[in-house]
Amino acid sequence: xxxxxxxxxxxxxxVPAALIAYIWGSERLISLAPERWRPRxxxxxxxxxxxxxxxxxxxxxxxxTIIRSLYGKSELKPKFVGLDNFRWFFTNSDARGALxxxxxxxxxxxxxTVGLGLLIAVLVDRVxxxxxAKSIIFLPLAISMVAAGVIWKFMxxxxxxxxxxxxxxxxxxxxxxxxxxxxxxxxxxxxSTFALIAIMVWMWTGFAMVIISAAxxxxxxxxLEAARVDGANEWQVFRKVTFPLLGxxxxxxxxxxxxxxxxxxxxxxxxxxxxxxxDVIANLMVKQMxxxxxxxxxxxxxxxxLLAIVPIMAFNIRQFRAQESVR
Amino acid sequence: MTIVAVPEAPSAAQPAARPPVRxxxxxxxxxxxxxxxxxxxxxxxxxxxxxxRPQSVLSQSGWWTAFAPPxxxxxxxxxxxxxxxGIGQAFINSLxxxxxxxxxxxxxxxxxxxxxxxxxxxxxxxxxxxxxxxLVVPLQTTLIPVLKAFADWxxxxxxxAVWLAHTGxxxxxxxxxxxxxxxxxxxxxxxxxxxxxxxxxxxxxRIAVPMSVPAFAALAIFQFLFVWNDLLVALIYxxxxxxxxxxxxxxxxxxxxxxxxxxxxxxxxxxxxMILPLAVFxxxxxxxxRGIVGGAVKG
Numbered sequence: 190x191x192x193x194x195x196x197x198x199x200x201x202x203x204v205p206a207a208l209i210a211y212i213w214g215s216e217r218l219i220s221l222a223p224e225r226w227r228p229r230x231x232x233x234x235x236x237x238x239x240x241x242x243x244x245x246x247x248x249x250x251x252x253x254t255i256i257r258s259l260y261g262k263s264e265l266k267p268k269f270v271g272l273d274n275f276r277w278f279f280t281n282s283d284a285r286g287a288l289x290x291x292x293x294x295x296x297x298x299x300x301x302t303v304g305l306g307l308l309i310a311v312l313v314d315r316v317x318x319x320x321x322a323k324s325i326i327f328l329p330l331a332i333s334m335v336a337a338g339v340i341w342k343f344m345x346x347x348x349x350x351x352x353x354x355x356x357x358x359x360x361x362x363x364x365x366x367x368x369x370x371x372x373x374x375x376x377x378x379x380x381s382t383f384a385l386i387a388i389m390v391w392m393w394t395g396f397a398m399v400i401i402s403a404a405x406x407x408x409x410x411x412x413l414e415a416a417r418v419d420g421a422n423e424w425q426v427f428r429k430v431t432f433p434l435l436g437x438x439x440x441x442x443x444x445x446x447x448x449x450x451x452x453x454x455x456x457x458x459x460x461x462x463x464x465x466x467x468d469v470i471a472n473l474m475v476k477q478m479x480x481x482x483x484x485x486x487x488x489x490x491x492x493x494x495l496l497a498i499v500p501i502m503a504f505n506i507r508q509f510r511a512q513e514s515v516r
Numbered sequence: 517m518t519i520v521a522v523p524e525a526p527s528a529a530q531p532a533a534r535p536p537v538r539x540x541x542x543x544x545x546x547x548x549x550x551x552x553x554x555x556x557x558x559x560x561x562x563x564x565x566x567x568x569r570p571q572s573v574l575s576q577s578g579w580w581t582a583f584a585p586p587x588x589x590x591x592x593x594x595x596x597x598x599x600x601x602g603i604g605q606a607f608i609n610s611l612x613x614x615x616x617x618x619x620x621x622x623x624x625x626x627x628x629x630x631x632x633x634x635x636x637x638x639x640x641x642x643x644x645x646x647x648x649x650x651l652v653v654p655l656q657t658t659l660i661p662v663l664k665a666f667a668d669w670x671x672x673x674x675x676x677a678v679w680l681a682h683t684g685x686x687x688x689x690x691x692x693x694x695x696x697x698x699x700x701x702x703x704x705x706x707x708x709x710x711x712x713x714x715x716x717x718x719x720x721x722r723i724a725v726p727m728s729v730p731a732f733a734a735l736a737i738f739q740f741l742f743v744w745n746d747l748l749v750a751l752i753y754x755x756x757x758x759x760x761x762x763x764x765x766x767x768x769x770x771x772x773x774x775x776x777x778x779x780x781x782x783x784x785x786x787x788x789x790m791i792l793p794l795a796v797f798x799x800x801x802x803x804x805x806r807g808i809v810g811g812a813v814k815g
Contacts, residue, residue, distance in 0.1 A: 193612060193675075200616045200679070208623045216717045231716065232637035239628035239687055240643075242621075245665075246684025247650050250658035257660060312549050324801065325553050329560070331797035331804070332790045333745035335765040339772065339786040340563045343579070355578045357562050391559065403809045452654050455747045459769045471656055475748075479756070484660055491657040502649050509648045 208238070251495065258488035267485065274489035284490070287468040290382055291497075294450040294469065297383070301390045302446050303439060306397025310405055311427065313398075323402065327395030334392070334455035341388045342460060345372040376466035385456050385467060393449065397442045404438035405431070441508070444501050451497050470494050567593055567783030574780050593784035603785045605760070606767035610789075612675055613750065613763050614743040617682035618736055624683060625690030625735075626728075630720050632691070633699040634706055644695070650688040658685075659752050666753060673758030681749055686739050697731035698724055733803040741793055741804075764789040 215234040219227050258274055260267035278284045309326055313319045329337060346356030347369055354360040359369040372384040408431060416426045454471035461467045463476065470490055477487035565579040568589045582588065598604040631637075632644055662681065663672065671677040701724065709719045725732075747765040754761050762770075768785050797804065 196675070197612050197616065201619055204616065204620050205623050208627070212627060212717055212720070216715060228635070229637065232631045232635040232640070235631035235635065235716075236628040236643070238624045239691060242624060242680075242684040242687050243647070243650060246662060246681060247653055247658060247688070250661035251653060253661035254657045309549075309552060312545060312552075315545055316549055318549075322549055322553055326556050327801075327805075328794075328797060329556070331741060331793040333747070333765050333793070335745075335747055335768050335772075336786045336789050339768065339782050340559045342772065343563050343566055343783070344559050353577055355575060357558065357578065357580075360578050360580075391556065399805055400809055448652055448654075452656070454656075455765075455769075458747070459772055462773070471654075471748075474656055474659075475752075478660065478752075488660055491654070491659070494654050495657045498652055498654060502652050505652060506645055506648055509645070 211238070254488045254491050255495075257484060258492045259485075260488075261485050262483040264482075264484055270485065274486050275493075277486060278489055278493060283468065284473060286466060287463070287470050287473045288493070290379070290467065290469050291451060291453070293379060293382055294386060294389075294453055295447055297386050298389055298393070298450040298453075299443055299446040301386070302393045302397045303401075303443055305390065305394045306401050306442065307435070307439070309394065309398045310402040311431075314402070314405055323395075323398065326398055329392040330395045332392075334389075335459050337388055337392050338456050338459040341384075341391075342373075345384060347371040347374065373461055374465050379466065381461060381465045381467045385460060388456055388460075389449070389453070393446065397446070400442050401435060401438055404435055408434050444504060448498060448501060451494060563783050563786060567787050569593075569780075571780035593780045594788070597781050597784045597788065600781075603764070603767055603771075603781075603788060606762055606764045607788060609675075609761055610744055610763040610765075613678050613682075614740055616675075616679045617686075617743045618740045620679060621683040621686040621690050621739060622732065622736060625687055625694050626725065626732075627720075628687075628691050629694035629698050630716075630724050632695045633701075634719075634724070635716070647688050647691050651692060653688075655685050655748065659748075663752060671753075672756070673754050673761060675754075675761060677753045678749055681753055682739075682743050682746070685749070686742065690735055690739065693735055694728065694731055697728050701727050730803065730806065733800070734806050737796055737800050737804045741796065744793060 212235070215231075219231050219234070222230060257267070259269060259271060261270045261273075278288075309322075313322045316322065343355075344357045345359075346354075347359060348354050348356070350369055354363050354369055356369075356372075358372065362368040362370070370380070373381050375381050375384075412434075413426055413430060416430050421429065452471055453469050454475070457463060457467055457469050457472045458475070463469070463472045468476075470493065474487050474490040474494070477483045477490060562579045565582050566574060568591070569579065569582055570588055570590045570592065573588055632640060666672045666677050671680075705723055705727075706719055709723055714722065744763075745765060746763075747769060750763050750766050751769075754763075755766060764785075768782070768789060771782060771785060
């Protein structure tokens, strides 16, 4: 541990020092070059470290993974198998189940977080204790999904009928004579998947709320007042004025939620590990890697995930371009 | 008997004019908001209470019974977590991982963001669009090749592996956020500095960095929480090779999976792991929110 501490201190102080020295040094180096070359060389030295990291950790491995997905299981002498891994993915019932679950995640997590976030943002806009209410709703976003999983494991706890229920939910529905339900052990009607989605809704509604609320405050109050003077009631003001103005914000929040639902991993890994029909793509991939040691199939799963995200990437880039042209 | 006129608080004291609400609806509104607050706080409160209840009663009765006599509370769970389950070491590991993995990308991103904002070069706009594209690349697509490279270099299981990996994964957002902020600083400041003979290094350290402190704060909080709360990266690059170096999240996930019934440790472990995020959250919420809003609305 002592040596760990020394390493950490060296890294925390040494790495920034080295990076600052790098920038100073590169400026010195550039001053040796002919004058007209300097403005061309300098930017590349400044973005060089970032490009190296992005290249090594994102661009290169993504390309490697796409290539690897066309090769077989064995890591020592990978054999070219064409699209076999993808054929497996789209015909294997476990893999298709995981894909279907991700679709359920995508639809319901996005719908609930954006819907609830909008509702809460509009509601708390009208009360004095807005800051308090927002803090409470927003708080779960700061903790890890593993901690959230533990918190909800206690909420969902199941004891056989006849014994005192210690899980909050089963005790609550018990007071009106229902249950108990094994929330995390029920494949029927995808109860367990919805139970997991509920945890993420609890975590991410605050995210949607904070962003929508910021956009709400940005709407010119005179616009709303004008509508009211014209005789519109609150609901009409919301539907005809507020909601359309929030459109772009809702789109951006939705894309974030879609990506979050496609990448869902921690909650599933921690609470069910994909049992009871709750598996998702990201967990399936880790299973293929470590449980089955099949890097070809694991790569194919990752490529499917990437393909699902490509439309969002295109959408983001278009948004960004439109913004830049306004700048 | 004199009547002292209490002056009405000036309406300007209110932060913003709130939309009008009819009195009868007001009750419904308050009920709805308070109900939502209660729903949101209950899960966390339940675990917090449970983490202070003795092991013997945890599986016998719900946490809400703790508010009725006999009041049975204990610190044993926290003691147990720190002594037995290796969670104490995992807490330290989390710190070892999160602090460098926050500092390194901040510096690397700052240089790049400055160049993207205030230098002209061939391919600049195309490169930045690539950064925007990389924002959403799922890190799952990178796991296998990076793991293989780390294994070849003997880095798996080491803190260095996750420091580097988190730097790479955090950079698109860091560069994006900082560039948006630095790029919106007034051009005239940089021009007059340049006329005074300041080179880029000087204007970076004297102007760009001091003026971007709010963006750095938001980004540091964001990256710190992301790394502190991460499970996947630690699991893949450290997990198999050296479980002694695992952070809190992975240690807790193991605890959930292996003990099943080790409830009394889980609650305490979860709260230990939440101390830092919650402190950051309550202390620096303004910056945190700003980072999220700034990053998402523009994305």
